[in-house]
Amino acid sequence: MQALVDAIRQQGEILPGGILKVDGLVNHQLLPHLTREMGETFARHFAPLNPNKIVTIEVSGIAPAIATAMVLGVPMVYARKKKPVTMKEPAFTAQSVSRTKGGVVDLYVSSEFLGADDRVVVIDDFLASGGTLRALAGMIGVSGAQLLGIGCVVEKQFESGREKLADLNVPIHTLANIVRMSEAAGIEVEAGR
Numbered sequence: 001m002q003a004l005v006d007a008i009r010q011q012g013e014i015l016p017g018g019i020l021k022v023d024g025l026v027n028h029q030l031l032p033h034l035t036r037e038m039g040e041t042f043a044r045h046f047a048p049l050n051p052n053k054i055v056t057i058e059v060s061g062i063a064p065a066i067a068t069a070m071v072l073g074v075p076m077v078y079a080r081k082k083k084p085v086t087m088k089e090p091a092f093t094a095q096s097v098s099r100t101k102g103g104v105v106d107l108y109v110s111s112e113f114l115g116a117d118d119r120v121v122v123i124d125d126f127l128a129s130g131g132t133l134r135a136l137a138g139m140i141g142v143s144g145a146q147l148l149g150i151g152c153v154v155e156k157q158f159e160s161g162r163e164k165l166a167d168l169n170v171p172i173h174t175l176a177n178i179v180r181m182s183e184a185a186g187i188e189v190e191a192g193r
C-alpha cells in the first residue's frame, strides 16, 4: 500500500528497543483516508476466503479491523485486555507481551461472540515477533472457530514473526514491510507482502 509506505517514510521514528513509532497514523492519531484504504485492501485480499467475522486485539488493531469489517459487511470482535463485568462466561483467554507498554497482558474473548460457526480473519496493526497473534490464534483454536488468514498493517520483517507463525498454515498479508531499521541506516520500508 504505497500511501502507507510513503507515510511511514515521512513520519516513522525509531525508538529504543527496535520500536517503530507511527503514532501519527496507526497508534494514536488515525488518518481516515489511510485507515479506509487499509480496510479496502484487506477486504479485497481476504474476501475470497469468505470470512464471517473479523477478530482483533485492543487497542491499535481496532481501527484497521473495523475498516475491513465495514467493507466486508461482517461483525468485528476485539480481544479485551481487562475482563469487564459485562463479559459473559465462558471466556477464552491467553497471555501475550505488550511491546509498547511492557509486561504480560491477558487477552479475553467471550464465547458469546466466537465459536465453532465462525470463519475468522484476524487483523492487527503490527506483526513483529508474532507472539500476540500466536496467543490470539490459540484462543480462536480453542473456541472451535476456523482461522482463515491474518492481515497486519505493518510487518517488521527483521523480527521474523511471519516465519514463527508458518505452522498456522494460513495466508499472512501485510500492507507495509520494514525490512530493517537502525539509527545509522534509517527505516527501510517497502510495500507489504
Ligand SMILES: O=P(O)(O)OC[C@H]1O[C@H](OP(=O)(O)OP(=O)(O)O)[C@H](O)[C@@H]1O
Pocket: 027, 057, 058, 059, 060, 061, 096, 097, 098, 099, 100, 101, 124, 125, 126, 127, 128, 129, 130, 131, 132, 133, 161
Ligand atoms: O508481534 P508482536 O511482537 O506480538 O507485536 C505485535 C503486537 O504488539 C502491539 O501490541 P501492544 O500491546 O504493544 O499495543 P497496542 O495496545 O497499541 O495494541 C501490537 O498492537 C500487536 O498486537
Ligand SMILES: O=c1[nH]c(=O)c2nc[nH]c2[nH]1
Pocket: 018, 019, 020, 021, 022, 027, 099, 100, 126, 127, 128, 156
Ligand atoms: O507502535 C509499535 N511499534 C512497534 O515497533 C511495534 N512492534 C510491535 N508492536 C509495535 N507497536
